[in-house]
Amino acid sequence: QVQLQESGPGLVKPSQTLSLTCTVSGDSITSGSYNWCWIRQTAGKGLEWLGRIYSTGSTNYNPSLKSRVTISRDTSANQFSLELTSVTAADTAVYYCARDLVDFYFAFDVWGQGTRVTVSS
Amino acid sequence: DIQMTQSPFSLSASVGDRVTITCRASQSISNYLNWYQEKPGKAPKLLIYAASRLQTGVPSRFSGSGSGTDFTLTISSLQSEDFATYYCQQSYITPTFGQGTRLEIK
Numbered sequence: 001q002v003q004l005q006e007s008g009p010g011l012v013k014p015s016q017t018l019s020l021t022c023t024v025s026g027d028s029i030t031s032g033s034y035n036w037c038w039i040r041q042t043a044g045k046g047l048e049w050l051g052r053i054y055s056t057g058s059t060n061y062n063p064s065l066k067s068r069v070t071i072s073r074d075t076s077a078n079q080f081s082l083e084l085t086s087v088t089a090a091d092t093a094v095y096y097c098a099r100d101l102v103d104f105y106f107a108f109d110v111w112g113q114g115t116r117v118t119v120s121s
Numbered sequence: 122d123i124q125m126t127q128s129p130f131s132l133s134a135s136v137g138d139r140v141t142i143t144c145r146a147s148q149s150i151s152n153y154l155n156w157y158q159e160k161p162g163k164a165p166k167l168l169i170y171a172a173s174r175l176q177t178g179v180p181s182r183f184s185g186s187g188s189g190t191d192f193t194l195t196i197s198s199l200q201s202e203d204f205a206t207y208y209c210q211q212s213y214i215t216p217t218f219g220q221g222t223r224l225e226i227k
Contacts, residue, residue, distance in 0.1 A: 046208075046218055046219075046220050046221060047165070047208060047210070047218035047221075048218070049215065049216040049217070049218075062215055063122075063215060064122070096164055098164075100212070104155075104167075104170045104171070105152070105153050105155065105170050105171040105212050106153070106212035106216065107155040107167055107170035107171075107176075107210075107212060108155070108157075108165070108167060108210075109167050109170075109176065111164035111165060111166075112164065113163075113164060114164050
């Protein structure tokens, strides 16, 4: 059974970089069938897809955030990570990592439990 | 971005009712449409993918239909555990979600 678990600071200061890690168990992030995503949920904008990293290691980002988002991976630890630079209060959200699958029309079939990040001084 | 618009915003219904939620895309997305159920404090759960395909383990009272720009999620006979918020999501291009439909007990 695949499980995803987010980890990282719950509080980030404005203008700093938000960094989160998703640890995957029960599947390999280099498996060809799946891609690995970050999604956030805010009170104002609802659910927002931030980007994905493919099993090949290539990435794809939401154009609205592209200049501030980086997704990377550590294959030895079976983890992938999110960095969001120059954060503001608008980046306060619950951040989820999730898996999508080409055969499922890129639907998000497995999610982490989510981690709340607050941007505040 | 493709905008996803759900209706209604909220809905009150009773156990046993048949309920339909609508999702409209701002441009054609073929059948790249997925539905999720979210309960308080939990991550969204995939119910339907590719507009009409039931995710493994999801009860058959849930069904989806549509293609192009107009889609529906139907719950044939509401159960108490179905009271939640439902989201549609397009995966045709940069994924985007609807604003959600809150299903409440009447």
